[in-house]
Amino acid sequence: MSEGIELRHATDIDAVRKTLIEVYAEVHADHLHRPHYSVERYGERLARHATEPGWEAVIGYHDDQPAGYAYANAIAPDDRWWRRMSTPLPEGTTERSTVALKEIMLRVPWRGTGLARRIHDELLAHRPEEQVSLLVNPLNGDGKVKDLYERWGYREISMQQPSADGPVLTAMVRAIREPAPTE
Template identity: 70%
Template sequence: MTAENIEFRRATDIDEVLSLLIDIYATVRADLLHDPHYSVERYSERLARHAAEPGWEAIIGFDGDQAVGYAYANTVQPHDRWWRRMSAPLPQSVMERPTIALKEGMLLPRWRGRGLARAGHDELLATRPEEQVMLMVNPQAGGGKVKALYEGWGYREVSSQQPSMDGPVLTAMLRAVRQPAASADAGH
């Protein structure tokens, strides 16, 4: 799949893309790297932990040889700590459905506003076997614009959690992996 001549490449082996993902992260988060929660070291630890979880996969967008952004996700099992950390418990039926957790998505600043984040998101989900996708978003990110973007993609708020003591409280959002055509285009 391409969007604006962007080629999306899949990766399931963290060793092949580790330094690339870290470089993009460091560029996107440059203004926050002084905060221990957002440091490259902490991100590297989170990335390694996520990549060791079942079903880990990344999608990376390239303009020629230059990576422009990525998203990665993994499968969440019914008894995963992901569910137990929710501030408001979710129904058992939600936790037992096959779920993919979108753990991180980054797009270099000059590539934003072109629909590439959505294209990468959709490409990542296109071949996933899970029924639902969940993500966490800082409700303050972009002055609330990031959360609103996800709402436009069909996500709905279901709970919140604070994955790390020194990190922000995040809004938990959920939607079906396969969205009907009318819903998939909502807001765009």
Template identity: 65%
Template sequence: MTIEFRRHRYLNPDVRQVLLNVYADVRAPLLHLPNYRVPAFAERLDRHADEPGFEAVIAYEDQEPVGYAYANTLAADDRWWKRMAEPLSQGLTDVPTVALKEIGVRIPWRGTGLARRIHDELLAGRTEERVTLLVNPLAGEGKVQALYESWGYEAINSQQPSPDSPRLTAMIRPVAR
């Protein structure tokens, strides 16, 4: 499997369409749920692309997009931190942090380590000290959260980003490992 990674620091129409297409394929079983519908994802993607430090990595095999991840920098007063269910520990938001907003791999490439490779490629270019993400603790019957734990993430809190979304576990780890 020869994978090419393409890094994008802004969301042009072509990159946006690739992300929407891959997202629709990756999340196909969930697209009936309001928070997972493609228009809801497109709204989030557009909003995140306008935030500081936006960056996406798209993985290609033979010119076919097979997975992606994107992230952006969090400010100390970012809504990411404000939506946490429990009070945050003193100084947690003062450390430069990047939020991994989305990661996905098409079914034929799952279980190959590609998600980790995309994740690591995205973080390789980051200057922040920590990375945080949200995960549905029920996804894959808990296997997705366990995968992130195996990558060094630790649960720190939870949040429900929107009324249509499930309660998600907030996780964090150092960018460099």
């Protein structure tokens, strides 16, 4: 069912903000009453993320209706992304150029169709970074979401709780490409 989906890149938040927020609100409808998941808080996170270096989104459209999206931005070796980890990171983790996958979500009709992987892969296909990191709630889908990321090649590296009223998340990383050999 992911056939017929057009994948569009965006680097200008103003052009896609409304779409991202609408999909978010639909996907998280059962949790919007909880402060961390509120549309207002998501909008604040989205605005902050969109100002970070290398911000980019890929949105899948079916007949001009958004089916889902992912967005990411580059993170530096001293970024708070790394500093918030609860345990020491594997050696060399922060030395590799990294993009943080901040959000990936699909509307219900497109789940289980392979579209999430298509959006993910398209977002990373032209990134200059060597690796990608993400945070996942290990309880989502009774652990199925984390298992999916493991099948995509991600491995667990630590845990963090980005906000006091949010869940404890599993931090994961995987290579996008191997670093160029040094001479």
